[in-house]
Amino acid sequence: MAHGDDPEDESTAEISDEHTEEGDVHAGPSNTSYVSGGIAGAALLVAGAAFLFSSQLSIMTLVGLALIGATGVIHIMVGSIWGDTLLLLNGIGFFGLGILWVLPNQFIPNQKRILGIVLALYTLVTILGYFFTHDHYDFVAILTKAIEAPLLIILVISALQSPAEA
Numbered sequence: 001m002a003h004g005d006d007p008e009d010e011s012t013a014e015i016s017d018e019h020t021e022e023g024d025v026h027a028g029p030s031n032t033s034y035v036s037g038g039i040a041g042a043a044l045l046v047a048g049a050a051f052l053f054s055s056q057l058s059i060m061t062l063v064g065l066a067l068i069g070a071t072g073v074i075h076i077m078v079g080s081i082w083g084d085t086l087l088l089l090n091g092i093g094f095f096g097l098g099i100l101w102v103l104p105n106q107f108i109p110n111q112k113r114i115l116g117i118v119l120a121l122y123t124l125v126t127i128l129g130y131f132f133t134h135d136h137y138d139f140v141a142i143l144t145k146a147i148e149a150p151l152l153i154i155l156v157i158s159a160l161q162s163p164a165e166a
Contacts, residue, residue, distance in 0.1 A: 029077065029081065031139045031140065031143075033077075034074050034077060034078070034139075034140050034143065035143065037073045037074060037077050038069075038070035038071070038073055038074045038143070038147065039070065040073065041069035041070050041072055041073025041074070042065075042066035042067065042069040042070040042073075043066075043069070044069060045065050045066065045068060045069030045072075045095070045098060045099075046062050046065050046066045046069065049062070049065050049102045050062065056104050057102060060154055060157065060158065061101075061102060061158070063150075063154060064098075064101075064151055064154040064155060064158065065098055065101075065102055067147050067148070067150060067151035067154070068094050068095070068097075068098035068101075068119075068151060069095070069098070070147050071091070071094055071126075071144050071147045071148050071151065072091045072092070072094035072095045072098065073091065074091070074140065074143065074144050074147075075087045075088070075090045075091030075094065075144065076088055076091035076092065077091075078140060079091060090126060093122060094122070094126075097115065097118065097119045097122055098119070100115050101115045101116060101119050113159055116155050116158045116159040117155075117159050119155050120152055120155035120156055120159060123148050123151055123152045123155060124152060126148060127145055127148050127149065127152070130144075130145065
């Protein structure tokens with residue numbers, strides 16, 4: 001089952017059964033596809049930010065941005081493939097908040113810490129939301145939680161730093 005599937009939902013069960021039939025042309029992506037998509041999202045976001053703001057981003061911020069890109073792409077992939085609007089919007093939200101989080105101070109003065117806190121809370125809600133709404137754990141779900149846990153740590157550290165360090 002994909003990240004976001006509800007095993008109690010009959011329509012999801014039907015979709016899930018269709019994907020297990022041999023030779024099904026509508027089969028979902030493999031776990032490797034999700035990993036590759038996450039890596040591509042991470043690379044894209046970090047490369048773009050490094051190109052635009054290279055002298056202003058710390059290593060910790062770049063790692064955080066890579067994690068944001070990875071979880072964002074995976075959520076967008078799963079949401080669009082399985083028709084789960086909440087997951088799709090969650091991935092888009094990660095990208096939007098991540099981009100705002102790395103904008104230089106001249107674009108959003110005095111808001112960096114607030115954005116870091118908002119992004120940390122968003123990440124925490126995403127992690128807890130999965131565990132409160134699902135009773136099963138699949139590879140993609142565990143992968144995204146393994147990405148989001150260190151992201152949350154980076155965001156909390158970033159929010160606790162003085163503005164000069166961030």
